[in-house]
Amino acid sequence: xxxxxxxxxxxxxxxxxxxxxxxxxxxxxxxxxxxxxxxxxxxxxxxxxxxxxxxxxxxxxxxxxxxxxxxxxxxxxxxxxxxxxxxxxxxxxxxxxxxxxxxxxxxxxxxxxxxxxxxxxxxxxxxxxxxxxx
Amino acid sequence: xxxxxxxxxxxxxxxxxxxxxxxxxxxxxxxxxxxxxxxxxxxxxxxxxxxxxxxxxxxxxxxxxxxxxxxxxxxxxxxxxxxxxxxxxxxxxxxxxxxxxxxxxxxxxxxxxxxxxxxxxxxxxxxxxxxxxxxxxxxxxxxxxxxxxxxxxxxxxxxxxxxxxxxxxxxxxxxxxxxxxxxxxxxxxxxxxxxxxxxxxxxxxxxxxxxxxxxxxxxxxxxxxxxxxxxxxxxxxxxxxxxxxxxxxxxxxxxxxxxxxxxxxxxxxxxxxxxxxxxxxxxxxxxxxxx
Numbered sequence: 001x002x003x004x005x006x007x008x009x010x011x012x013x014x015x016x017x018x019x020x021x022x023x024x025x026x027x028x029x030x031x032x033x034x035x036x037x038x039x040x041x042x043x044x045x046x047x048x049x050x051x052x053x054x055x056x057x058x059x060x061x062x063x064x065x066x067x068x069x070x071x072x073x074x075x076x077x078x079x080x081x082x083x084x085x086x087x088x089x090x091x092x093x094x095x096x097x098x099x100x101x102x103x104x105x106x107x108x109x110x111x112x113x114x115x116x117x118x119x120x121x122x123x124x125x126x127x128x129x130x131x132x133x134x
Numbered sequence: 135x136x137x138x139x140x141x142x143x144x145x146x147x148x149x150x151x152x153x154x155x156x157x158x159x160x161x162x163x164x165x166x167x168x169x170x171x172x173x174x175x176x177x178x179x180x181x182x183x184x185x186x187x188x189x190x191x192x193x194x195x196x197x198x199x200x201x202x203x204x205x206x207x208x209x210x211x212x213x214x215x216x217x218x219x220x221x222x223x224x225x226x227x228x229x230x231x232x233x234x235x236x237x238x239x240x241x242x243x244x245x246x247x248x249x250x251x252x253x254x255x256x257x258x259x260x261x262x263x264x265x266x267x268x269x270x271x272x273x274x275x276x277x278x279x280x281x282x283x284x285x286x287x288x289x290x291x292x293x294x295x296x297x298x299x300x301x302x303x304x305x306x307x308x309x310x311x312x313x314x315x316x317x318x319x320x321x322x323x324x325x326x327x328x329x330x331x332x333x334x335x336x337x338x339x340x341x342x343x344x345x346x347x348x349x350x351x352x353x354x355x356x357x358x359x360x361x362x363x364x365x366x367x368x369x370x371x372x373x374x375x376x377x378x379x380x381x382x383x384x385x386x387x388x389x390x391x392x393x394x395x396x397x398x399x400x401x402x403x404x405x406x407x408x409x410x411x412x413x414x415x416x417x418x419x420x421x422x423x424x425x
Contacts, residue, residue: 004182006178006179006182007179008175008176008179008272008364008367009175009176010175011178024347025347025348026347026348029347036343036344036345037189037343037344037345038344038345038346038347039186039189039190039344039345039346039347039353040345040346040347040348040353041347041348041352041353041356064183064186064353064357066185066186066189068189073182073185073186075179075182075183075186108277110273110276110277110280111273114272114273
């Protein structure tokens, strides 16, 4: 199976994989070879990619995923490989976003939505990072 | 024969101008690289988004969404993307010409100061003006499209189109009108976004049944606005890349012209100087021979 993860900035991931676990809005799903075509909405969280017995994780923000034939495509606003997560920078970003959100009444709906996306993405990265430490 | 001081003054001023245009060319060149990069890097995302959307759109016949509904076009809604500053060649005026050519009833939203000036000068209906700076923040673009979608849904306009100078290459920018709403021709759009070497895309290639989670309608509801926003965003990025490359080319021409002018002025100056010296020698010779 071929997996690609695309964000507005770049193609973050592209490789042949044996399976993918992704967080959808209605729960986690595991996609293995031969899966029926599916289009689904995903939320911020962890994506686990299995590649010849090895598992690697990526943090992802909300987006969409589709699986057609043996090709899985994930569209997300942000995605990052676990090794690249910089905890202190993420915490910083989360704090900034939360502080900005505190002055909510001055902002437009779009800005609030964007900040909330940022926060949930930051949270997903932190949870993932802490999980691997244990 | 103009006097020496006059010519020297002109040479100085032309030199200054050349210096400035040279600097502006360099600035535009570096900005262009950045803008081009960001316009290109967004393309796979936009293509995939269109692909996902076409999977849904072609498979659920019963979906009735106002975004797909084709209605009689009485008033076109146009988002006009222009530059904030001038000195970028015929980039903006090419767009304006497109507007002048058409007699349809149109309502406008302007992005960029030049467009706003043109629309108010030619007394066309300007619904709103949005300022988007060079970094093109996505949130700002979203405000523009959201505004237009609202007008579209309320029936004030029957289409939403975006008019912008499309970046073809550094030397060519094509004035383009792209339809955002109602959504049509997804297949061609995907083929174009994937680039020249990709095979033509066909959404009906895989005809197995699709599963949609949680359900098609709610996916469609969150996907459609994102799709429209992204398309507008992509168009504006392309317009920015066009702006900087047009400015770079315009400034390069200006610089070359200044250099040419400088050459001829220098020649003129030397001739005048030579003439003055010859004149002086003649006078001295005449004065000494008289004695």
